[in-house]
Amino acid sequence: MSPTLRPPGPSGPVLxxxxxxxxxxPIAYILWLFLGGMGLHRFYVGRTFSGGLMLAITLLSLLFTLVLIGLFGLALVAIWWLVDAFLIPGMVQDRNAAIAASRTARSR
Structure with missing residues (x-):
């Protein structure tokens, strides 16, 4: 999507x-189903810290499964992934409310 131009102001057009x-x-659920173990659905709804944490736990757990310690991390992520199935509608609603608020603030 390209930036839009507003009518020229005193100093010219405003970008x-x-x-x-x-x-x-539905897109959040698709991401959750196929890439949710890596937290990508959380990045989509703007929860970057918890998405990054989920991704880090998954990657470290996969690395440590060679010595069986990583199975605990994978179990934790699996439980987190299942709980997120119920939290996705609320996360999307919160994100959309924040987007709407920023649009309203920007149009003033």
Whole structure:
């Protein structure tokens, strides 16, 4: 999506950043189903810290499964992944509310 131009102001045209698109629950569930073990559905809904934590735990656990210690981390991520199935609609709703609020603040 390309940036849009507002009418010229006193110093010429003003370049606006493109609006962030609203998030979709079905897309979040697709990401959760196929890439959820790596936390990518959490990145999609703007939860970057917990998404990064989930990704780090998964990658470290995969590395440590060679010595069987990583199975605990994988079990933790599996439980987290299942709980997220119930949390996704609320996470998408929260993200969309934040996007709508930023659009409203930007249009003022």
């Amino acid at each position: 606006m950043a493109p609006a962030e698109p609203m998030r979709s629950v």
